[in-house]
Amino acid sequence: MQPNDLERIARQIRLRDLQAVVEAGAGHIGGEMSAIDILTALYFRVLRVWPDQPKHPERDRFVLSKGHVALALYVTLAKRGFLPEAEISTFLKPHSRLNGHPNCTKVPGVETNTGPLGHGLPVAVGMAKAAKLTGASYHTYVMTGDGEMQEGSNWEAISSAAQFGLNNLTLVIDHNRFQQGAALKDTNNLAPFPPKLAAFGWDVTEINGNAMDEIVPALEKRGARPHCIVAHTNKGHGISFMQDTVDWHHKVPNAEQYRIALAELSEAI
Amino acid sequence: MNAVTNPARLHDCRDAFVATLERLGAENPRIVAVCNDSVGSSKLGGFKAKFPDRLVNVGIAEQNMVGVGAGLANGGLLPFVCGASCFLTGRSLEQIKADIAYSNANVKLVGISAGMAYGELGPTHHSTEDFAWTRVIPNLAVIAPCDSVETAAAVEWAAAHEGPVFLRLSRVGVPDLLPAGHRFELGRANVLRDGDAVTLIANGTLTHRMLKAAELLAADGIEARVLNMATVRPIDVAAIVAAAEATGCILTAEEHSVYGGLGSAIAEVVVDHAPVPMKILGVPGIFVPTGSAEFLLDEFGMSPAGVAEAAKALIARKRRG
Numbered sequence: 001m002q003p004n005d006l007e008r009i010a011r012q013i014r015l016r017d018l019q020a021v022v023e024a025g026a027g028h029i030g031g032e033m034s035a036i037d038i039l040t041a042l043y044f045r046v047l048r049v050w051p052d053q054p055k056h057p058e059r060d061r062f063v064l065s066k067g068h069v070a071l072a073l074y075v076t077l078a079k080r081g082f083l084p085e086a087e088i089s090t091f092l093k094p095h096s097r098l099n100g101h102p103n104c105t106k107v108p109g110v111e112t113n114t115g116p117l118g119h120g121l122p123v124a125v126g127m128a129k130a131a132k133l134t135g136a137s138y139h140t141y142v143m144t145g146d147g148e149m150q151e152g153s154n155w156e157a158i159s160s161a162a163q164f165g166l167n168n169l170t171l172v173i174d175h176n177r178f179q180q181g182a183a184l185k186d187t188n189n190l191a192p193f194p195p196k197l198a199a200f201g202w203d204v205t206e207i208n209g210n211a212m213d214e215i216v217p218a219l220e221k222r223g224a225r226p227h228c229i230v231a232h233t234n235k236g237h238g239i240s241f242m243q244d245t246v247d248w249h250h251k252v253p254n255a256e257q258y259r260i261a262l263a264e265l266s267e268a269i
Numbered sequence: 270m271n272a273v274t275n276p277a278r279l280h281d282c283r284d285a286f287v288a289t290l291e292r293l294g295a296e297n298p299r300i301v302a303v304c305n306d307s308v309g310s311s312k313l314g315g316f317k318a319k320f321p322d323r324l325v326n327v328g329i330a331e332q333n334m335v336g337v338g339a340g341l342a343n344g345g346l347l348p349f350v351c352g353a354s355c356f357l358t359g360r361s362l363e364q365i366k367a368d369i370a371y372s373n374a375n376v377k378l379v380g381i382s383a384g385m386a387y388g389e390l391g392p393t394h395h396s397t398e399d400f401a402w403t404r405v406i407p408n409l410a411v412i413a414p415c416d417s418v419e420t421a422a423a424v425e426w427a428a429a430h431e432g433p434v435f436l437r438l439s440r441v442g443v444p445d446l447l448p449a450g451h452r453f454e455l456g457r458a459n460v461l462r463d464g465d466a467v468t469l470i471a472n473g474t475l476t477h478r479m480l481k482a483a484e485l486l487a488a489d490g491i492e493a494r495v496l497n498m499a500t501v502r503p504i505d506v507a508a509i510v511a512a513a514e515a516t517g518c519i520l521t522a523e524e525h526s527v528y529g530g531l532g533s534a535i536a537e538v539v540v541d542h543a544p545v546p547m548k549i550l551g552v553p554g555i556f557v558p559t560g561s562a563e564f565l566l567d568e569f570g571m572s573p574a575g576v577a578e579a580a581k582a583l584i585a586r587k588r589r590g
Binding site for chain 1: 301322323325327328330332333335336337338339340341342343344345346348363364367368371372373374
């Protein structure tokens with residue numbers, strides 16, 4: 001699949017995500033838009049997965065640690081064939097298996113339950129360590145938010161990944177520079193991330209996380225150490241009025257905003 | 270007064286735990302041990318010597334330890350995640366909830382030196398809240414074996430069981446109570462002694478004290494039923510209802526706060542199914558003074574004589590109606 005195809009798929013996922021947020025009247029649209037290009041590259045190019053065998057032992061693992069953008073994962077999984085695309089319309093509805101945070105016991109393709117922040121990376125370290133112990137060839141990917149890196153458990157995991165020599169682990173930090181309440185820099189500014197990860201013994205690559213031709217090679221990079229991709233992204237990417245505004249962490253577009261957003265995303269397709 | 274009659278016959282249940290783990294580990298290469306620098310206190314030195322690659326020590330980082338355990342299970346391994354119960358449960362409760370129980374990860378959590386086993390080290394190192402914290406989490410089996418026989422049986426059961434388990438162990442010596450070859454059944458209490466005046470229910474380090482108390486009561490002509498109830502979740506409803514109906518009152522004792530533990534779990538059943546007078550013995554909701562576990566249990570009325578006295582008062586309440 002070529003970068004142009006991936007960009008087209010990413011736009012389709014953005015459009016479905018936007019529609020679902022409006023239909024459900026809730027969601028975390030800003031962080032979904034920032035992460036969708038990376039999710040698309042993972043599921044349509046990089047990950048070795050079999051949607052009809054979601055528990056295949058040799059499948060690559062992906063953990064969405066920033067579980068609040070579950071909708072973006074659901075839309076991506078549905079488009080990749082893990083669940084019916086029509087089911088997206090049940091998002092947040094009573095008894096839907098698609099609640100606000102992903103549930104691995106109900107949704108095929110979800111590896112572990114996330115929602116509370118700082119959980120995905122330790123679990124991903126365990127997955128990668130298991131592959132080292134069993135000789136399995138799968139690769140483990142995990143995506144965190146940049147604000148999420150304020151959770152101390154992540155740094156416990158980062159340290160142990162280096163200690164265990166987990167060169168089969170890739171961490172993607174979705175560095176959209178905003179957390180729920182404010183900008184990262186005005187809250188607890190961990191940026192710049194690269195020297196911190198390097199100090200813990202990781203390889204680090206900085207990319208534009210909304211540019212497919214930078215995302216794919218970074219995800220496919222292999223080395224001798226655990227790999228962190230610091231993905232510089234835009235919160236709300238693809239929808240002009242949402243970009244880089246803290247308000248759009250979990251706001252829902254009104255009718256006029258929805259019309260504009262639909263037009264922008266549709267035009268791009 | 271101390272419950273112990275023959276100290277030479279007391280066993281540290283950690284020994285039965287690691288002996289069983291090492292035996293199962295030789296048969297099943299999927300078994301791994303995960304710890305937080307607690308190789309010594311979890312007695313994992315033998316496991317490490319036998320299977321050096323399968324001892325995953327994450328260092329002093331309990332949140333990471335539990336998350337790593339979930340990931341190892343996702344990768345097809347069978348992790349026994351070991352740490353002092355106070356840190357394993359208290360520090361990583363959210364990981365236990367989200368990564369293990371809610372995710373249905375096939376992980377066995379082993380809380381070592383639970384209750385007041387760390388004695389004089391004080392309340393930071395005591396784990397007298399862990400029943401309360403863990404038993405409210407759905408999909409998590411909570412088990413506190415009473416002796417080395419039951420510990421070995423519970424470890425064997427846990428390894429064969431597909432799903433999350435919290436095994437709560439002490440380091441305080443206890444005599445063997447259950448017969449060799451005993452098989453553990455989740456949610457099934459064992460009747461260790463029968464009687465009709467009162468039922469004494471306990472688990473862990475308290476079961477043998479209950480038996481001793483029953484002997485003291487028998488000397489006064491009072492026959493007590495004694496139940497060993499290792500499983501706190503799922504609780505054995507049938508055994509509790511049968512005890513309430515047969516003896517008309519229930520006394521519980523545990524190395525845990527009186528709030529939210531075994532006694533509370535039993536009281537929930539009693540209130541719902543068979544209301545009878547009850548007395549819950551345990552740590553009375555305080556940060557305890559300095560002392561060994563044995564001293565503190567006696568101090569809080571859980572010596573055999575203390576239990577017998579509380580049982581007599583409870584029986585009097587029952588008779589008053």
